[in-house]
Amino acid sequence: DTEVTQTPKHLVMGMTNKKSLKCEQHMGHRAMYWYKQKAKKPPELMFVYSYEKLSINESVPSRFSPECPNSSLLNLHLHALQPEDSALYLCASSQAPQGGERWYGYTFGSGTRLTVV
Amino acid sequence: SQQGEEDPQALSIQEGENATMNCSYKTSINNLQWYRQNSGRGLVHLILIRSNEREKHSGRLRVTLDTSKKSSSLLITASRAADTASYFCATDAMNDKIIFGKGTRLHILP
Numbered sequence: 416d417t418e419v420t421q422t423p424k425h426l427v428m429g430m431t432n433k434k435s436l437k438c439e440q441h442m443g444h445r446a447m448y449w450y451k452q453k454a455k456k457p458p459e460l461m462f463v464y465s466y467e468k469l470s471i472n473e474s475v476p477s478r479f480s481p482e483c484p485n486s487s488l489l490n491l492h493l494h495a496l497q498p499e500d501s502a503l504y505l506c507a508s509s510q511a512p513q514g515g516e517r518w519y520g521y522t523f524g525s526g527t528r529l530t531v532v
Numbered sequence: 533s534q535q536g537e538e539d540p541q542a543l544s545i546q547e548g549e550n551a552t553m554n555c556s557y558k559t560s561i562n563n564l565q566w567y568r569q570n571s572g573r574g575l576v577h578l579i580l581i582r583s584n585e586r587e588k589h590s591g592r593l594r595v596t597l598d599t600s601k602k603s604s605s606l607l608i609t610a611s612r613a614a615d616t617a618s619y620f621c622a623t624d625a626m627n628d629k630i631i632f633g634k635g636t637r638l639h640i641l642p
Contacts, residue, residue: 419574421574455635455637456634457620457632457633457634457635458575458620458632460629460630503572505574505575507575513624513629513630514562514563514624514625514629514630516562518562518563518580518624519580520565520567520577520580520622521567521575521577521630522577523567523574523575523576523577524574525573525574526572526573526574528572
């Protein structure tokens with residue numbers, strides 16, 4: 416299995432809703448990531464989990480709450496989002512934490528298209 | 533601040549022609565990668581080139597790296613309609629942070 420699977424593919428939520436995005440990989444990768452991408456922009460890093468521990472939080476608002484239940488799963492819990500949070504949310508994984516001599520690049524999921532109304 | 537900057541921002545060529553995209557960066561790097569993104573989907577890793585390498589090939593893709601000029605190029609030969617996508621370079625700066633460039637939108641005309 417060489418894929419990162421994200422669910423759901425599309426999500427529409429109100430500003431008072433609570434929802435979760437899910438990401439799964441079975442490649443034995445030890446680092447997992449959440450990225451946010453607006454239209455015609457590059458992906459922006461949100462969170463990094465390395466060996467199931469949160470290692471990087473790029474000053475993301477607390478209405479986004481990541482969770483890594485085990486080495487294969489990554490969740491992003493959403494609460495009280497704003498319309499400007501509408502974007503494509505990408506999950507990625509890598510064999511080793513990003514950067515350095517053991518870096519071989521990301522494997523990305525196909526993303527969740529989130530619309531906040 | 534953006535580490536990688538792709539050039540051009542958009543490129544339209546006829547099917548069968550070669551497409552060249554460039555990426556410039558500001559600080560020393562360990563690695564540079566190129567990714568492809570079809571509209572509204574996830575990114576696909578194309579090639580990773582390390583700082584001690586100058587050229588790498590993968591099928592119709594050729595990547596060069598010039599660390600003295602802090603630049604890289606991605607050449608796609610014999611382009612096909614399926615190559616229509618956005619292409620991003622991503623640099624691994626010495627602080628192990630991966631930074632994506634703004635991307636080149638490539639459109640292959642039939």
